[in-house]
Every structure is written in C-alpha cells, then in structure tokens.
Amino acid sequence: MPFPGPDFMAWAKTLNHDIKYDLFSSGMHGLMTEAELGISADTIKVWGNNSYGYQPLKELLAEKYNVHPDQVMTSQGSSGANYLMAAAIFEKPGGTALVETPCYQPLLGAIQGAGATITRLLRSFHEKYAINLDLVKDAWTPNTRLLVLTRLHNPSGVDIPIDTLQKLNDFAAERNAWVLVDEVYLDYMDNPVPGASLGSRMITTSSVTKVYGLGDLRFGWVVGDRNLIQRALQINDYISVINPFISEYLGYRILTSEPVMEILHKRIHERVIGNQAIFTEWINSLPGIEWIPPDGGIIAFPKIGDGTAGDRLAQILLEKYRTALTPGRFFDNPSHVRMGFGADPVMLVEGLQRVKAAYSELIS
Numbered sequence: 612m613p614f615p616g617p618d619f620m621a622w623a624k625t626l627n628h629d630i631k632y633d634l635f636s637s638g639m640h641g642l643m644t645e646a647e648l649g650i651s652a653d654t655i656k657v658w659g660n661n662s663y664g665y666q667p668l669k670e671l672l673a674e675k676y677n678v679h680p681d682q683v684m685t686s687q688g689s690s691g692a693n694y695l696m697a698a699a700i701f702e703k704p705g706g707t708a709l710v711e712t713p714c715y716q717p718l719l720g721a722i723q724g725a726g727a728t729i730t731r732l733l734r735s736f737h738e739k740y741a742i743n744l745d746l747v748k749d750a751w752t753p754n755t756r757l758l759v760l761t762r763l764h765n766p767s768g769v770d771i772p773i774d775t776l777q778k779l780n781d782f783a784a785e786r787n788a789w790v791l792v793d794e795v796y797l798d799y800m801d802n803p804v805p806g807a808s809l810g811s812r813m814i815t816t817s818s819v820t821k822v823y824g825l826g827d828l829r830f831g832w833v834v835g836d837r838n839l840i841q842r843a844l845q846i847n848d849y850i851s852v853i854n855p856f857i858s859e860y861l862g863y864r865i866l867t868s869e870p871v872m873e874i875l876h877k878r879i880h881e882r883v884i885g886n887q888a889i890f891t892e893w894i895n896s897l898p899g900i901e902w903i904p905p906d907g908g909i910i911a912f913p914k915i916g917d918g919t920a921g922d923r924l925a926q927i928l929l930e931k932y933r934t935a936l937t938p939g940r941f942f943d944n945p946s947h948v949r950m951g952f953g954a955d956p957v958m959l960v961e962g963l964q965r966v967k968a969a970y971s972e973l974i975s
Contacts, residue, residue, distance in 0.1 A: 614724035619716040619941040632934040632954075632962030637765065637796075637910045639824035639953045642878045649864065649871055656860045661685070663844050665859040671866060672832050676807050676815065681837045684844055685830070685854055689795045692816040692833035693718055695850070696791060697725035697757070699842040706756040709747070713912070713942035715765040718793060722759055732758070736914060736947075739903050740769040744778060757789045762806065763796040766912040766942050766949035768905020773804055780810030789814055789839075795831075798822040799883060799908035807834040814839070819862055822908075823875060824953075829855070830862040883909060886959055890952040893963045897970060909953035912939075914946055915970070921948040924966075924973050931972075932965040 623635065633640070645651070659665065664685035673680040686692035700706070708727035710719055711734050723729050730750055734740040747758065758779065762771050776792070783790050791814040792806040799822055807815035818831030833840070865871055886909055894902055894913060902913035915921040921939035925948055928934040939947035950966075952959055 615716075615720045618720070619937075622941070623937075626935055627929070630929070630933055630935045632932070632958060632965055634934060634936040634950050634952065634954070634959075634962050634966065636953065637937075637949070637951045638821035638826060639879060639882065639909070640955060642824045642882070643871075643875060647871070647874065649868055650861060654864065655857065657857050659856045659860060661856045661859050662853055664854070665856065665863060668859050668863040668866075671863065672834065676805055676834045678807065678834055679837065682807075682834055682840055684833050684840045684847075685859055686816075686818075686832060686847075687829045687851055687854055687858075688820060688826075688831040689793055689816045689818040689833075690717055690721060690831070691851070692818075692831050693791065693793060694721040694725055695843040695847055696814055696816065696833055696835065696839065697722045697727060698846050699839050700757050700789060701726040702842070702846075705754060707752055707754040708757040708759055709750050709755055710759040711761065711764075713766055713939075713944050713947075714759075715761060715793070716941050718759065718761065718765075722757070727757065728754070730755070734764065734767075734769075736901075736903065736944075740764050740767045742771055742775050742779070744775070744782075747779070747782065751786070755786070755788060757791055758783065759791050759793075761793045761796075763799065763906060763908050763910075765793070765796065766910060766937070766947075767903055768796070768908045768910045768912075769903060770800065770906040773809065776806050776809050776813070780812050783812040784810065788812065789835075791816065793817070795821045796908050796910070799879075800906070805834070811836065819865075822879060823865075825862070825865070828858045828862055830858045882953065882956075883907070885956055886952045886954075889956060889959055890950070890963070893967070897967065899974060900970070910949060910951050912942070912944075912947050912949050914944075915939075915948060916974070917946055919945040920973065921946050924948060924969055927969040927972060928966060932969055934962055934965045934969070936966070 814835035820826035937949035
C-alpha cells in the first residue's frame with residue numbers, strides 16, 4: 612500500500628515563518644544551550660563505528676529497558692523506528708494493522724506505507740481515551756499482525772495502565788501478533804515502566820525529541836524481539852544504511868552525563884509543572900470547551916465545539932493572530948485541536964491570550 616499524500620508533516624514544515632506563538636509543537640522548547648549540554652568543537656566526534664548502532668549507546672538503552680543489546684536498534688527518530696519495525700512485520704503481503712484513532716498522522720502513514728492494511732481502534736473522548744479491550748477483540752481479524760498505540764497518547768496525553776498493556780501483550784501472544792507502542796512522551800512520567808519490559812510481544816519506540824527537546828539530533832531507538840530487530844536492521848541497509856554517527860555519539864554523551872541530565876530533568880519538571888498549571892487555569896476559564904486533562908506532559912486535545920470548530924479556530928489564529936496550534940483534522944477530529952504548552956512560560960501566556968481572543972471571535 613502506498614504512503615498517504617502530504618498531510619500533517621507537510622503542513623507543519625511549511626507554516627508561515629511569520630508565526631510568533633507556537634502552540635502546535637508537542638515537545639519541549641529551548642531547555643539548555645549547547646554549552647550547557649557540553650557540546651563544543653572539542654567534544655564533538657564526527658567519525659566512529661556505528662554500523663549497526665553505536666554499541667555503548669545500545670548497551671545504555673538495553674540497561675534502561677532491562678533487555679539484551681541485541682534487542683535494541685538505534686534509528687533516525689522514533690518515526691524511523693516505527694517505519695522499520697512495520698516494514699519487518701509486513702514484509703510478507705496481506706497483513707492488517709489495528710491503529711488507534713485519534714492517532715498521530717505520520718505514525719499512521721508509516722504503518723500504511725510499510726504495506727499494512729489499516730483498521731482502526733477507537734480511543735473515545737467519552738471514555739477519556741482509554742483502551743477498550745472489548746473493542747480490540749471486536750476489531751481483531753485473522754490477518755491482524757500488529758496493534759499500534761501511543762503512550763502518552765498523541766494527541767491527548769493520556770497514559771495506558773500497566774495492567775492493560777500486560778493484557779494486550781498476552782492477547783497478542785495468543786495470536787502470534789505484536790503490539791507497537793510509541794513511547795516518545797513516556798519520560799514525562801515519574802518512574803515509568805516501558806512497554807518493552809512487560810512482555811515478549813511488546814515493541815517500544817522512542818527518542819530524545821519530545822521530552823528532552825533534542826529533536827535536531829534525529830536520534831531515536833526501538834526495543835523489541837531480537838529477530839524483528841535483526842530484520843529491521845537488514846531493511847535499513849537499503850534505506851539510511853548507517854545512522855549519523857555524530858547524532859548517536861552526542862546522544863550517548865548527553866544521556867551519560869550526570870550533571871547534564873540532572874539539570875535537564877530539573878528544568879523539564881519545572882517547565883511541565885508550571886505550564887500545566889498555566890494551561891489548566893486558562894482552559895477552565897473558557898466556557899464551552901471540553902477536555903480530558905493529560906496524565907503527564909505538555910499536550911492536550913480539547914474539543915472546541917461541534918463540526919469543524921477546531922479547524923476553524925486554528926485557521927483564525929493563523930490568519931489573524933500569528934499563532935499556530937494543530938488542527939484536529941490531522942487526527943480525524945476537526946472539532947478538536949491539539950495544543951502544545953511546552954514553550955517558555957511568558958510566550959505561552961501571550962499565546963493563550965490570543966487563542967482566547969480567537970475563540971471569542973469563533974463563538975460570537
């Protein structure tokens with residue numbers, strides 16, 4: 612099956628540069644300078660051996676997930692990991708993937724582009740975006756090879772209970788299938804238990820992009836079954852061949868620097884707690900908007916009204932207020948918008964004031 616046409620990512624990459632208030636990004640903004648991260652001409656290493664991943668980095672990640680290094684593959688972001696794992700699973704034609712909805716559109720597109728026939732699993736606003744196990748069973752077919760979820764849920768920020776993940780692992784094991792969980796937001800949670808540590812049919816993808824604000828490194832990873840990992844590595848020999856060594860080396864340096872990570876975690880915690888309070892007070896002051904508070908992180912998916920109200924609000928903000936948030940149509944919910952509140956607190960407050968003004972205009 613072909614990749615879908617340009618959609619969310621094309622929209623995000625071509626936003627008017629006149630945008631001043633960014634409430635569409637779903638990751639942290641500007642937490643540390645290069646100097647604070649320990650990056651300089653003296654510390655950058657451009658060349659090295661990472662043919663199938665920088666080995667010290669793979670060992671570090673294996674320790675984090677309590678698996679063998681052979682169960683770890685580094686990638687160009689979590690998006691690269693998602694595609695490579697789907698390509699390995701759907702190498703033989705005829706399989707189906709059960710993908711959550713609402714869902715991050717590039718994740719859906721990667722699974723579809725890898726050759727899967729797509730069916731959807733509703734995560735309902737009225738059920739607070741929880742995973743309904745009965746719906747999983749109802750939607751499953753003999754051709755289903757993969758269940759695809761995000762944790763924290765993108766776009767709502769809702770977590771999946773460990774008990775639910777364990778039941779999904781057992782369900783997939785009984786059917787010789789897999790559960791892929793994109794956990795790029797999971798490190799916002801305190802002492803999280805990653806999916807890949809819960810069972811042999813679980814696959815976890817992640818990166819340093821969202822929580823740590825290091826997206827320009829384009830460094831991610833996947834943890835899962837070693838045979839799937841091996842096949843994904845072989846497939847990558849025909850795609851990116853070798854990931855940029857400099858990205859993996861710098862990622863390793865940052866993740867293993869106790870002083871850097873101590874400061875980074877402190878600033879992440881302060882930004883999340885402070886901005887959550889700002890956002891919660893703001894959204895609760897607006898009549899008519901419904902939302903499910905996230906379990907962690909800095910995204911939410913409020914319902915603005917009926918029909919295409921979310922998309923219309925986003926358009927007003929772009930055209931009149933130099934402010935961007937993500938239209939709900941990219942998550943098959945045009946009555947909603949995804950809002951990211953990881954920006955500098957001063958910019959966040961100013962941006963939210965503009966959203967309030969645009970919302971008043973929308974409902975007047």
